[in-house]
Amino acid sequence: MEVVDHLAEERSKAEFDVEAMKIVWAGSPQALEVSDRISKLVASDPVFRKDNRPMLSRKDLFKNTLRKAAYAWKRIIELRLSEEEAAKLRFFVDQTAFTDLHWGMFVPAIKGQGTEEQQQKWLPLAYKMQIIGCYAQTELGHGSNVQGLETTATFDPQADEFIIHSPTLTSSKWWPGGLGKVSTHAVVYARLITDGQDHGVHGFIVQLRSLEDHSPLPGVTVGDIGMKFGNGAYNSMDNGVLRFDHVRIPRDQMLMRVSQVTREGKYMQSNVPRQLVYGTMVYVRQTIVADASCALSRAVCIATRYSAVRRQFGSQNGGPETQVIDYKTQQSRLFPLLASAYAFRFVGEWLKWLYMDVTQKLQANDFSTLPEAHACTAGLKSLTTSATADGIEECRKLCGGHGYLCSSGLPELFAVYVPACTYEGDNIVLLLQVARFLMKTVSQLGSGMKPVGTTSYMGRAEHLMQCRCDIQRAEDWEKPRAVLEAFEARAVRMSVACAQNLSKFANSEEGFAELSADLVEVAAAHCQLIVVSKFIEKLQQVIPGKGIKQQLEMLCNVYALFLLHKHQGDFLSTGCITAKQASLANDQLRSLYSQVRPNAIALVDAFNYSDHYLGSILGCYDGNVYPKLYEAAWMDPLNESVVPDGYHEYIQPMLKQQLRGARL
Amino acid sequence: MEVVDHLAEERSKAEFDVEAMKIVWAGSPQALEVSDRISKLVASDPVFRKDNRPMLSRKDLFKNTLRKAAYAWKRIIELRLSEEEAAKLRFFVDQTAFTDLHWGMFVPAIKGQGTEEQQQKWLPLAYKMQIIGCYAQTELGHGSNVQGLETTATFDPQADEFIIHSPTLTSSKWWPGGLGKVSTHAVVYARLITDGQDHGVHGFIVQLRSLEDHSPLPGVTVGDIGMKFGNGAYNSMDNGVLRFDHVRIPRDQMLMRVSQVTREGKYMQSNVPRQLVYGTMVYVRQTIVADASCALSRAVCIATRYSAVRRQFGSQNGGPETQVIDYKTQQSRLFPLLASAYAFRFVGEWLKWLYMDVTQKLQANDFSTLPEAHACTAGLKSLTTSATADGIEECRKLCGGHGYLCSSGLPELFAVYVPACTYEGDNIVLLLQVARFLMKTVSQLGSGMKPVGTTSYMGRAEHLMQCRCDIQRAEDWEKPRAVLEAFEARAVRMSVACAQNLSKFANSEEGFAELSADLVEVAAAHCQLIVVSKFIEKLQQVIPGKGIKQQLEMLCNVYALFLLHKHQGDFLSTGCITAKQASLANDQLRSLYSQVRPNAIALVDAFNYSDHYLGSILGCYDGNVYPKLYEAAWMDPLNESVVPDGYHEYIQPMLKQQLRGARL
């Protein structure tokens, strides 16, 4: 195909330096260099092709995943890639696989919960992939309620072993990624029982399969749990089911950093604080927030480019029709998602910092900020994953009919992304945790306890409960202070109102249960404030590059005012703004969309995604959509023959009125 | 498996007569009888099994669809089913197929746009399926903008024929269901050109394939456009691509009811009014609204039953944990969807009536209500399909991790449903049409023109602009009058405000474009009012059966107050209600949820869906979820062998550190 950049004119409209924005998005020039280099490496290697993925059968898809994983590992070794580069490579291969869990959960679990000794024994094996591990927590009957897990690990002092057992059907491990077909080992969460006493859920390293021939060890029943949402998508992963029939493991395979069982069978706590586990959670959720900005930006990139290519209606005198990106309805759906992608990127960056901060404090035995950090990451995980899941589907709809084709890339992106709303904490359950923390914070306001971190605005509750928004013209909404105060006032007022309603209940747990739907809204308001405030903080940094600051200010404003418009009811009912001010915000939003419009394509180019990574005909860099769609269609297996398989048995007898006698 | 009704206790809690509610849902005792009988017929026939559908390759799935379609047709003939019964049978077979378009679009197009003669010639062939037809309108380059289609039909007076041609790549027909592999004929929309003059888009009956061997006729290039969203789902349909290279058809294959081309090549309008086409649109969209209530109720049935089976947290003294349906957050997400399913059912019923009413009026040459009926169906199509698509996904999330499995049925239901937001009019484009109609209605208010039908409340604009809501206690929100007036006031005030903003623009088209995002919100407010008001009207009918009326009143209230809460911002900013009243509505909503709770299972039982139709382990009637999930897992192709295909090539070399030399 002739290579013409159909979006060249769009690109020429940009009012900022795209290369500088690429650095902002990547985080640093060095990060951009790595990401660019590895992305090209993957894109240019035929083994990593993925354009036929949706057409593969489950078995072929799975085999292909094994191939890619092995090949990626081979390349990582051959090229002596650093840890960062290796992670990037897996990221750009873009096929969910057992390695995600091996590196993302198995290794961190051992690091976080294993003793020095255990780490020394197991980590080198894992680092070389001489063993492959997964994270086996969830069971058929229990996911959110980890404390309710039923698998047992009973200590047998005679043998100095634990007996791992699945006492009921619902105690079957169910969901762990990589478990079904690949993992040789698992960190298994089970109720620790010593001398008839139940000590609750603990982690154990359990070997599942022979390292010789991969057959499951005696007492281990293991398999895949079956197809999941979408073509391709998460079906490349072997989420598994696992049952134990009195499987014995040595005592030293209990992860003993925080608590131990001694040779005599005594259960003991070490002097390492339990809160350490929160550190791991903060880490994992921080990566989920970063992933959200990737997934959303990818969908937005596709929808934005296609919206500039697609023309529909509005042709005058036989001229070209209007690009759909010029419709205000399209802009009002698309641009807030573009802004959200940037917002999530920056809050993700900040979370990375938070994790380091928390880790340092933990090492210094300072646990003061941990509950706040924990609530904050839980809330941000919930907010960003929900918004991203919805946002991807909205991007798909923004592409009209063609978005429904697998070749648009959006169906698979959606299907593979949505479980992020469920795993690592169901999003509603997480918001309830945030709400609980907020109610506690409010209740302590009088007591002189100073709220820290992302709740510190609550320390100004008195002011925020009665302040008045002084916006008088649409442009006044450009002032970060005014925006921030409106969000703070809304969050505080909703929190306080809920706390007051709670106090009317004799039993506070009952009150919490009864008002939980409201509490979720309170938590959401708080989390939105965090994202807005971190975006505003980001703008206070020095960010070099022509026009960059202006673009980011514009996006920050779009994000905040879009939220304000969407949740107008909150702002109005708490009296934080007036109806007139809400309407001015809406006017301002409209004028911001016009400012985004000429920069839209460049703003998605700044993600620096290769066509390979995007995996979308609608989103291809050159915008040459129609010929590519047309050519791709003919690749479908159904087009292998002109007359379809089944014609003679089924169609012909129907047309010829010969069904009566037919055996079908 | 032992058959125990795990939901028996739930069923015993119902405060109404489920059998009577089944009749309400079905529409009449007779409709229930038919539906129940046909549903059982389908469920008991092994040919119609669909539990392995998500695992089939595209080709196998397609062949299976051909088989089911042929077999269904055979059964229809053998059992001499009536038209209603045949349609029900296809409905319960529940596999999207070319027959949907044949019966749902091809036949109605000929009926609506063909002359008497044409109908006599073509309909008998279509009725017997001696020909199979599709509806070929959309092209690669044009969907929403039908007037922009590029395919040409040029009249050749010499031969008395039309020459159908695809002049550009973007003029390729693209999307028509049933086109890719099956249809022998199509109604093709093309620009009519006589004597060099372009008369715009018209419909033509074009034969595509030989009736002898199914090969495409000369000049016809046809194929499938490739995989679409999801496993199974819409991939059973052969949405097609079609190009014409100067294909000739006789003149009498132009659909000539409304306009004709004479033997001499003269273009003429008949005395049949053009508006007739709107009649067909009203018909098709009415079926879409009915389908929305089916799809949503199905998802709600699954999520409700599973929420009663699933227990998580809250065990006291070793007793059972809390059913997740008892969590207020779960209720606040689920019950509004349950109420929506009922609301859409009733508005769908009313649309059926509207269609008949419009048809009668058309026959009497009365076009007065047509624009309003058209706007109303466009709006309701948009509202119900958007809400249903979102609702299905919410139901999936309500099922936690297990909802992500194909065996939950929800992923496929979502994937097969979502294009309803796009086909038959993109939902945003439709809302803009509604908005246009509303602005026109507002502008004529002063002129003495009386708004009709669903806009008649605008005739009371003066009152509604200044009325005050008199709610003082939560229970006051039970009064339908108060609810209705709040919705009417909101819709009028938003309309009028938008009209005023529009009037500030010198060029009204520019104004419309600039304010289009607001206009979409106005249209949505109007459509929500329609659904609420039709639900309230339904309650004014006599509806027999113990407790039925109460249940419906409760659901109506849930639906309305849920919307009010969700769109609080609208109600507050227009001053229709106060913040205090909004908060009372929320209190009332909470107490309504408690009233729904004991009836929830019975309310979904009333849909009378068989386990076959539901196609969901999580939603199975007896609630015996876990053993069924466990057994289904082992059916996955990946579990055919314990050691996966690819182990020797990829996993073993990795574990054994032998990748360096390996050829992968």
Ligand SMILES: Cc1cc2nc3c(=O)[nH]c(=O)nc-3n(C[C@H](O)[C@H](O)[C@H](O)COP(=O)(O)OP(=O)(O)OC[C@H]3O[C@@H](n4cnc5c(N)ncnc54)[C@H](O)[C@@H]3O)c2cc1C
């Ligand atoms: C693709 C995918 C990959 C996964 N990978 C792994 C893995 O590698 N290892 C692993 O161990 N697990 C894994 N999981 C499991 C995952 O962690 C759980 O599914 C998740 O924790 C949610 O738990 P659940 O499924 O039990 O949901 P449930 O808790 O059953 O949720 C059902 C509904 O109940 C509601 N609910 C539950 N509790 C409450 C409450 N207290 N208050 C209000 N509402 C409530 C929820 O909001 C939800 O609407 C994976 C899951 C998926 C989908």
Ligand SMILES: Cc1cc2nc3c(=O)[nH]c(=O)nc-3n(C[C@H](O)[C@H](O)[C@H](O)COP(=O)(O)OP(=O)(O)OC[C@H]3O[C@@H](n4cnc5c(N)ncnc54)[C@H](O)[C@@H]3O)c2cc1C
């Ligand atoms: C599963 C499926 C089955 C189908 N079956 C058939 C069939 O049998 N026969 C057939 O002929 N067609 C069929 N179609 C095609 C379908 O009718 C079109 O996809 C639909 O009309 C939408 O048009 P589009 O794809 O051109 O969207 P576009 O118009 O390109 O929409 C893209 C975006 O532009 C926006 N937009 C477009 N115009 C405006 C405007 N004026 N103002 C503001 N925003 C605008 C839309 O809101 C959307 O966000 C099918 C499609 C699907 C997905």
